[in-house]
Amino acid sequence: MTYPDTPVATPSAVGSRPAGALAAATPATSVHATACVHVAADPVPVPRAAAMPQPASEGLAHAGVRTWITKDAGNRRLPYDRARLERSIDAIHAEFPQLDVADYTRSVAGFVERKASVNADDLVDHLIREAEARVDLTAPEWEHFAARIYLRRLYKRASRNRFYDAELKYGSYVGLQESLADRNIYSNDILRAYSKEELQEAARMIEPERDKLFAYNGLYLLATRYLATDHARNVYELPQERWLTIALYLMQQENVQGKGGRERRMQLVGEAYWALSNLYMTVATPTLQNAGKVGGQLSSCFIDTVDDSLQGIFDSNTDIARVSKGGGGVGAYMGYVRSSGSAIRGVPNSSGGVVPWIKQLNNTAVSVDQLGQRKGAVAVYLDIWHRDIEAFLDLRLNNGDQRLRAHDVFTSVCIPDLFMEAVERRGDWYLFDPHEVKRVKGWYLQDFFDEKKGDGSFRKKYEEVVNDERISRKTVKAIEIFKRIMVSQLETGNPFMFYRDEVNRKNPNKHAGMVYSSNLCTEILQNMSPTRLMQEIISGNQIVTTRQAGDFVVCNLSSINLGRAVLPQQGQGDLISDVLERLIPIQVRMLDNVIDLNQLPVPQATITNRKYRAIGLGTFGWHHLLALKGIDWNTRQAEDFSDALYERINQLAVQASMELAREKGTYPAFAGSDWHTGAYFRDRGYETPAWLDLAAQVAVNGMRNGWLLAVAPNMSTAQIAGSTASIDPIYSAFYYEEKKDYRRPVAAPGLSLETWPYYEKGAYKLDQFASVRQNARRQRHVDQAISFNLYVPSTIRASTLLELHMSAWREGIKTTYYVRSNDIDIAECEWCAS
Incomplete structure (x- = not known):
């Protein structure tokens, strides 16, 4: 018989609760409760018929009564060993030597030693909570320290459920596919499309070290919402296996008939896994949730x-x-x-x-x-x-x-x-x-x-x-x-x-x-x-209905993580790292494949999807990138950088779609489009030799996709990837998230003494007219639109808000999203107080 664990709390839309905060309210899992930080010697089984001795008070551990670590809902207990706790903390500390863990260790040890017994999961929750509580401007690395603890828990639970040594971190990927397909969690698509040898080759692509890219908040969100579990919410799939499953699923129909076709397909799987596992990009949340699983569609x-x-x-x-x-x-x-x-x-x-x-x-x-x-x-x-x-x-x-x-x-x-x-x-x-x-x-x-x-x-x-x-x-x-x-x-x-x-x-x-x-x-x-x-028409006992399908639009989305894929460069004019050159072609291919693999809920959506083969390649992490590059939000430099960066992204996306059209054919409605006639390029003032050459290639080879770029809000996936959402500014560089029974510090991505000046003004203090100008510069290169929020004080003058809207319209912005208002003092709002 198995006993339930005490799960970690589910994070809210703004940030996570401390681990364990929702233990009583969250449905329990049915995996053996096992702490990922070893704190005890050999387990001492408790006879089922005998009740475990209950402590008379919280202070008995100091009175000479031994502290016990309990597992399996109290079915097992182990004597507490402080030295092992310290060794486990020190092992993580070795990755973050700049952190002072002495007080952290004392605090955690005190939490244990004040009690006669401590549940193993509660101890791990406390380790995570104490690490998160220490996040500040000078030590943001505590967020990754907490993630390491949570990773150990995931590895331990997956290994117990899949029967392998937790020290290996990852078990058999082929076994995972077969096991979850048998449980009707995974579909059989990947097992049908790939041979066992190909899946074994794919498994060798897995890089467990890339799990260390996650901060705790993002890792927790990924694990609790998107990783595949069984129907009892037991841990099976691990982060790198989610990335690999998405890559295999999206590449399953790539042509394998010609010479070297299977080898080429595995190369594409490798490229997709590289892009996802390095957090250079994220897929839309329905794709993240459903790719490779039974049921569900892939579009947002x-x-x-x-x-x-x-x-x-x-x-x-x-x-x-x-x-x-x-x-x-x-x-x-x-x-x-x-x-x-x-x-x-x-x-x-x-x-x-x-x-x-x-x-x-x-x-x-x-x-x-x-x-x-x-x-x-x-x-x-x-x-x-x-x-x-x-x-x-x-x-x-x-x-x-x-x-x-x-x-x-x-x-x-x-x-x-x-x-x-x-x-x-x-x-x-x-x-x-x-x-x-x-x-x-x-x-x-x-x-x-x-x-x-x-x-x-x-x-x-x-x-x-x-x-x-x-x-x-x-x-x-x-x-x-x-x-x-x-x-x-x-x-x-x-x-x-x-x-x-x-x-x-x-x-x-x-x-x-x-x-x-x-x-x-x-x-x-x-x-x-x-x-x-x-x-x-009535035909016997059947009613036959005929409908003329209209254009029912589908959004097929994924986003570039600007905070990682566009690296700060040394030297003049070196705008883009080679990551984008490699990333965007595989990203466009992945999006294009979503169109053919999707099981859409209404038939006219499928017809429209295949008629235009529209995709929406977007971005997130804009404010993160500005901070890393030392560019102030309210400057002309930010506007110029926005213009240059998005032009380059657009050029690479058009190039990728054109090359896909040469390989697979154009979208059915291409003839007569602005892509075909060249009006697309003329209307945007693309007159450099590189653009003129690309326009000529498009006229000859066509485009695979009728629309290419769209910048979505992507808050959840940005959180998973550890960056800022969309093209939005952060709420604040550092603040405390207030919850019912705790305060959790929240720091901007990449926060340091160097990046602080570029994060110091949060969304409501940044000049919204500068945001409009910045967004107008990027809008020229986005053939669809941008989820563009306006951040204003609730006491803003009507004339100022009106002028903000008029400015957006005059600048050629196509849409604006929320007007988000906040009760800041109007005197603090320099841009709207004048």
Whole structure:
């Protein structure tokens, strides 16, 4: 019979709890409780029928009563040996000689020696907690010290469950594949695709030393959320085996038919493992979670276009529920849905508008969660000229009629240049019912955009509608609508902003469709269209339904770890290490393979995915990189560096996709695209010889992927990789995370006396106008968009927040994400106080 361990606490979104803090609340594992730090001599078995002597008080160890280390839920006990505890601590200390462990050792020993008995897991938890508590500006290495202790625990538990010597750290990889496939944890795909000899060759790639790259917080997050366990949550898979499994899974369909094909495939597996295990990149969390396992899909987000019909609305709701069940977030464009008071079947004032349907989506988001890990996440987009826009902007407010609120969806507004111009001149703005516009004019306003800044199809069509007296409208002041946007943003962080004209001007596939909205995190911009019911036929006892598939967008994401892959260079102009040159080609291939391997929850998503083969290669660790390179956030140097770095990343990504197209063929919609005609390169001012040569190669060889770059929030994977999230600044260089019964220090990645000056100002004190300029420089090189947060004090002047939005629009930024407000003193905010 086995007995449960006491598990380590689960980390929160901001940081981890101290080990053991949630022991009572967390489901126990059923692996033998074994401390990874040896603190006792030979075990003394306790007869099952005999009760273990209980201490009369906590101080008995000092009264000559021996301290016992208990294991297996008290079924075994071992006499405590302080010398062995010290040797175990010293073994880790040898890796971090700069740390003073004397007080640490005394504290841990005191914790044990005050008690008559200590559970082995509680002792390990205390070792980790005490190490984390010592993290500060002068000794950030304690975070890695804690990780070493936790690694030993993982090695010990995996070895017990897989029957090998823990000193080896890793056991048989082939055995792991077979064992977890038998338990229906791993799929059989890898075992079918690779021979035993190939898997043994892959196993030799494993580098246990790379486990030492993890800080405790990242390692704990990886171990508790993403490593494969059995159904009782017993430890089986270890970190390097997760990286190798992802690499094998994503490369399984690489061509092995030609001469040297199998050898070439194993080389690609090795490259993917190199990229992942060195933490040079991370895959999207669904890929990290599901690759090589049974069930689940590999993509993060989806975008649906809701049709203006009862069937279309409910079909979209069902599709969104299926996506959420599979672990995906959703963006839903509601701009086609008729407004409140619109006619239905010619009967006026029949429609309830978009709000009731958004409330339905709200209920779906709550009731259909993402793989049981978190509630569903849905962002709803609506055009700024839609007659329901005012009610829409109030959806998440805490005041007013709660029957008209939807607190669990995220709101986003689709904004044309013409509206921003009306805000600038404090002009009028007109709201219309899209159904009425379609009935009278024969077309929808949202199907047009301004092809040039200040001129184009949309403003002509808008003026045509304004001048058509047959069409009813509501007249408002544009600035009043914008005030409502800002009020909602300061209270709720929403709505997100989607600048539709700039998005569509820079869309490389405008020949094949329109972009109406973005996804949950505002970084994906791809062609969209609604899926529509064509017919239902009764055939015997069957009902055959035919639907015309629309473009249902899929986000296939991974991210470069800038804090590791772009190393500080010596000498003038040496911007990039050779890591990016090697990394981006394998990263693009991995993303492209996700498209063919994915089991998507709705069929039209599969059709769209294969039509455009869109990927979203992103980045994280921007602030980390600036600190390592000694570049201040608020400087022109940061803007110039952003421009140069992202141009280089883009160039390498285009090159990689072009070479994949030469090897495997172009995406089906390539002909006529801006890639094909060269407009993509001209519109971005890519006129150097290197770019001109690449454009010529693309025209001849094509592109494998219709869209390439997108910078997602990637907070979880950045935490695993030990860097800062996305292109965001850190919250603070060093702070204490307050929890129910403890304070945990949190330090910025790579924090030291050298990097402190570049971290000293946290997000809310950095100049947000500098962030806008910096982001605009990188946006030129990102064919999709960037999850770009604005950090402002809650007391910010309305005029300053308005100017911040106007600046983002003028600079050509395509989307903005949250407006995150904080109650800092306005006097501390230099950029917003002037």
